[in-house]
Amino acid sequence: MEIIEKAPAKLNLTLDALYKREDGYHELEMVMTTVDLADHITLKNLPEDEIIIRTTSGVLPLDKRNHAFQAAKLMKETFQIKKGVEITIEKKIPIAAGLAGGSSDAAATLRGLNRLWELNLSLDELADLGAKVGSDVPFCVYGGTAFVTGRGDQIQHIGTMPQCWVVLVKPRVGVSTGTVFSALSFEELVHPNTNEMIAAIQNEDYQEMIQNVGNVLEHITIARHPDIERIKYKMLKFGADAALMSGSGPTVFALCEKYSRAQRVYNGLKGFCKEVYLVRTLK
Ligand code: ATP
Numbered sequence: 001m002e003i004i005e006k007a008p009a010k011l012n013l014t015l016d017a018l019y020k021r022e023d024g025y026h027e028l029e030m031v032m033t034t035v036d037l038a039d040h041i042t043l044k045n046l047p048e049d050e051i052i053i054r055t056t057s058g059v060l061p062l063d064k065r066n067h068a069f070q071a072a073k074l075m076k077e078t079f080q081i082k083k084g085v086e087i088t089i090e091k092k093i094p095i096a097a098g099l100a101g102g103s104s105d106a107a108a109t110l111r112g113l114n115r116l117w118e119l120n121l122s123l124d125e126l127a128d129l130g131a132k133v134g135s136d137v138p139f140c141v142y143g144g145t146a147f148v149t150g151r152g153d154q155i156q157h158i159g160t161m162p163q164c165w166v167v168l169v170k171p172r173v174g175v176s177t178g179t180v181f182s183a184l185s186f187e188e189l190v191h192p193n194t195n196e197m198i199a200a201i202q203n204e205d206y207q208e209m210i211q212n213v214g215n216v217l218e219h220i221t222i223a224r225h226p227d228i229e230r231i232k233y234k235m236l237k238f239g240a241d242a243a244l245m246s247g248s249g250p251t252v253f254a255l256c257e258k259y260s261r262a263q264r265v266y267n268g269l270k271g272f273c274k275e276v277y278l279v280r281t282l283k
Contacts, residue, residue, distance in 0.1 A: 004112075007093070007108035016028065037277050043087055067105055067106040071109040100136040100139075102134070172273075214244070218249070
């Protein structure tokens with residue numbers, strides 16, 4: 001038997017940091033949503049007790065550094081599964097991009113192994129397991145649109161985001177999330193209005209939503225990679241309704257209600273960057 005799971009990318013419509021906790025993590029408030037740019041995870045049982053990772057990406061680690069490997073190992077250990085599994089990752093989400101690609105692969109592996117090994121775990125149980133693999137994994141287990149707090153592991157679903165088109169641009173730089181967070185200073189922060197964003201989504205109010213996007217990490221990553229600012233400027237110039245960096249970056253996304261606008265932004269940015277995607281939000 002073969003199980004296939006989609007692993008969609010996530011975007012931060014808002015990302016706020018409240019304070020640094022004693023355990024070293026930042027206490028976060030984020031509104032996250034998924035888009036239809038997705039990796040595909042295929043899972044197959046193996047007779048030998050081993051985890052084999054195959055991937056279309058030439059650069060991903062195939063051993064215990066791979067987040068999908070970590071998810072499978074955790075499932076095997078927690079439920080004392082003696083079978084092995086082959087995990088094939090068809091990679092479409094840019095790596096180290098602020099789109100939670102690795103976390104989404106781990107989440108899809110948890111959902112898929114739950115089916116393959118008939119464990120009958122709920123999504124809540126899978127999300128609790130996912131928190132042990134990484135902070136973004138619990139959100140990725142559920143997908144959809146959610147208010148996410150804690151270090152990223154507390155999830156409250158807040159309804160369906162107003163549907164729109166999304167243009168994603170991944171500049172040719174990799175960003176380390178840890179380095180960006182360590183440069184965060186609470187004195188200079190301009191906090192996004194998270195409550196207004198949640199209300200906009202609950203009221204399905206697109207105009208309110210685009211006015212309330214915000215990310216406290218954006219200025220830090222822009223200081224290191226000024227191209228992000230230029231990409232945002234171009235997106236707005238080509239007609240995007242809003243433009244923001246996702247996560248710790250470097251990916252920038254534009255929101256467009258009209259497809260014609262999204263196409264204009266896509267075509268305009270294609271001349272400037274190699275990695276440009278035109279996708280939809282997911283329900
Ligand atoms: P986040 O938004 O959660 O911070 P990200 O989009 O910035 O994530 P990822 O694409 O998840 O970053 O990659 C971060 C690191 O994790 C990379 O160094 C990559 O080598 C490693 N990694 C391990 N497994 C995977 C995987 N299955 N897919 C992508 N990256 C992986």
